[in-house]
Amino acid sequence: MNVYFRELSFSTRKRRELVDITNQVEKTVCESGVRNGMCLVYAPHATIAIIVNEHEVGLMSDIMAKIERDFSSSIGWLHDRIDDNADAHIASAFIGSSRIFPIINGKLIRGIWQNIFVLELDGPRSNRRIIVEIMGE
């Protein structure tokens, strides 16, 4: 069995932002040499979510609009007494900060319209990290 890791590092430029990491994740699957297994994409941050969907600018705006509507920043959260990002924490907790994918014959399995995105919920930040882990044979 083989376990392979890569850490992706990047900065974000807005409070809320979608960063497409599909290419970097797929490159990591190649590097790993794993033919069959699983690929875990994990954000070690409480104000980031990982989501999978289509890279289409209209849809990406829709997702941000939905986040703003469902996880509003201005409704008196208690956590905002000590910080100003309760909305970001709650969205990350509910949506989840990881996604996992099958690897078959050396390829990460995803649909044609499934790109892998980091959903920044409390940027801009300069030290965001994503752990890509590949386990298999």
Place this chain on the structure above:
Amino acid sequence: MNVYFRELSFSTRKRRELVDITNQVEKTVCESGVRNGMCLVYAPHATIAIIVNEHEVGLMSDIMAKIERDFSSSIGWLHDRIDDNADAHIASAFIGSSRIFPIINGKLIRGIWQNIFVLELDGPRSNRRIIVEIMGE
């Protein structure tokens, strides 16, 4: 270590629909011969979610009503300018298109009231696929 795959194929008949795939997933766990490991249920589609819950007709209707309320199709999403299914994409992105389960002593672990459902969000469609992956020993 053992890695085993099966692809489930099916058609859906309504725009939104719950398809119970528990039996097919459990059969795949048996076939794999894996005694201890994990079972990943993955939909390679951007307008499907995988959820786990009770197979009770009232609850299944409630889940569909909740989806309609939370992910409304008629509020002018930008993605609808080029397609007509932004609501389905957003629900899939937030809820997630996979779930993962422990396998202990050759059995998939789930609660009595935990059935595995495909949540079709943009049917009817004739070429829906689910990847069931079992990894373990």
Place this chain on the structure above:
Amino acid sequence: MNVYFRELSFSTRKRRELVDITNQVEKTVCESGVRNGMCLVYAPHATIAIIVNEHEVGLMSDIMAKIERDFSSSIGWLHDRIDDNADAHIASAFIGSSRIFPIINGKLIRGIWQNIFVLELDGPRSNRRIIVEIMGE
């Protein structure tokens, strides 16, 4: 390859409650002896969710307030004709009853503000169980 399991058992005291299980999960990772792999935290219950976020009392109250607002118990769910917990089922289905983590050099990977919580949605209950599974080498 190594596959290791531990079952955590506990009671809950309120209808909705957050139980921090970070220490018990990390202890299980140590016990397993696995150096590199994955750790799956799975609730075999249809009215529990697993979430990852900061252990700060204000934020924990915010999360409970958000659950009450988004998954209201008093709007005539059909499932409530045979039981009284449709809201709990729906929240568990959407948020998810598991989370998975990388293990690197014998340590579970999580951010500074990422604690692991059981989100009880239909307590109080005396026989809640969580399966912690570690797979790796």
